[in-house]
Amino acid sequence: MTTAENELKQLMLASQDGDAAAHRALLERLSRHLRAYYKSKLARTGRGAAEAEDLVQEAVLAIHLQRHTYDPAQKLTPWVHAVARYKLIDFLRRTRASRADVPIDEADDITAHDDHVGAESSFDVRRLLKQLPANMQCAIAAVKLDGLSVAEAAQRCDMSESSVKVSIHRGLKALAALIARRTEP
Amino acid sequence: MKTDDLIAALSNNVEPVDRRLVGRTVAIALGLALVAALGLVFAGLGVRADLATPRAVTFLFLKLAFALGTVGAASVYLTRLARPGGERKISLGLAALPFGAIMLLAAISLGQAPSSHWDRMVMGDQWLECLISVPIIAIMPFAVVIWAVRKAAPTNLVQAGAFGGLVAGGVSTVAYALHCTDDSLPFVALWYGGTIVLCTLAGAVLGPRLLRW
Known part of the structure; x- marks a missing residue:
């Protein structure tokens, strides 16, 4: 098990118990991973950074709302990856791109990269x-x-x-x- | 809006969450589904009149073993599928095990009988009633089970819908078994198994529409 998985999982467990600081740290770290993930996936379908940021925020909101569905008996990385990928496929389908555009990827892709360059999303x-x-x-x-x-x-x-x-x-x-x-x- | 601002807002007053909520919701739904299916059979079709005879009890036991085995395996997997990434923890082989078992028993039973009896053993008296009743009884259980899965966050909607249909079909045959007087293993394998498969297919088709979040 990687250190990223361990650290993120500890943060998630604390967040599930209602620890606001851990929750914030978790969302901040995951948002950087999500940004790198979405930028790389969207680049392959010819879409921009603003759309990636919209997706980051959709996924952050989803992780916040669905954190009760994470089962501590499982690893956290595949859970985050499943949420991120679900939101990506949903976004591509909404915007009429074909699912064939979605590259095949592994759960570890989600924590492979970090991207601090936050942009504004297109909504307020x-x-x-x-x-x-x-x-x-x-x-x-x-x-x-x-x-x-x-x-x-x-x-x-x-x-x-x-x-x-x-x-x-x-x-x-x-x-x-x-x-x-x-x-x- | 900046992502950091969103995160700061979401981190104000974080409530603890209930990690067992998903499992509990599916379990409650399963209970409600059974009550709905049994209620419909008791009120609409009635329990078979010869229920006290040893032959009826033996076959009821066999039918329930098949139906409850299906429901048991399917509901464990449905609980997994309700969570993001749960599709990684699914064994389709295990879910199909009760079907394999009943088909094997049906084949053995056919093999031991003269071929002139086969038509009667497979079609029984009431195959049409079974074919129509099981999917109708499954509607309410399907609705309750889908409600439970919608409370969570499935990420493979086709599979989650299919297992929702499988659970509903299984629950429906549990209830229908109390009414049905066709006592032959080939009948159970074809008509119980077949209608459950129909419910599963319907669930797979409806899943992406009903379970989006």
Whole structure:
């Protein structure tokens, strides 16, 4: 087992337990791997860096939302690779490229390279947020963008704490769907 | 938006997650699927009248062994397929094992009988009822199982859909076995096995449409 696999797996386990610092470190490291992965895959189909950055953010959001589906009995690298590849194929299908364009690759490809050169993605989360129902908007803006605690957000949005949590989860899912739909033909 | 800003936002107030949620959701769905299928058979078709006779019990046991074996293997794999990358941990051979076993038993049973009985052994009395009932009983179980898989993140939608269909078809034959009075192994192999395969194919076709995330 490689050191990258070990370190990333430890971060993921801590993140699953609710450790915010580990979660952030995990997403930061994975986003660099994802950037290198998507740039190299998209270069072969003649697409640019901005599209790669959109995909990086879609995959980061997916990893955040689906982190409960990682089974600690398995390696983390194949899990991340499966999410990254699923989002790539979904993107290519949405943009009417044929699946034959997707190069065959191995799970280790995902941690093979690192790319720090972050670009802006083509969407603005705050603007997309406005398309969501009011309770989801309020909960996400309070907790995720303004950094309030769940209790503070519950007060600001006039909701119970558990419905703040549910609104955040559902809202981020809806947001991910909006991001994906933007590139629908 | 910058990726670092997105990550910073997502890292505010990280909630712990339940690692067992995927397995538990599939297990709950399996329970609900069984209840729905049994309910439909009890209410719509009725349990076979001769259930107390030793012959009926023996064949019911054989049918249930086949159906439950199929459901057991398929639901373990479905739980794996519900997670990203789970398709790497699937053995199609093991999932097909109950089918291989029932076909072998059917062949032995045919081999021991005179060929004039074969037609009756394979077609039984109610092959048409079986062919129609099993897929219909499987609809509700399929819907519940797909709901469970949608709560997770399958990355091979054809396989996840197919195993969803396999589980639903298996659950449906568990319930149908309580009604069915055709007691011959070739009948079970062809009509139970065949309808489960139909459900599996339907699941494979529907998977990519129903399971996208």
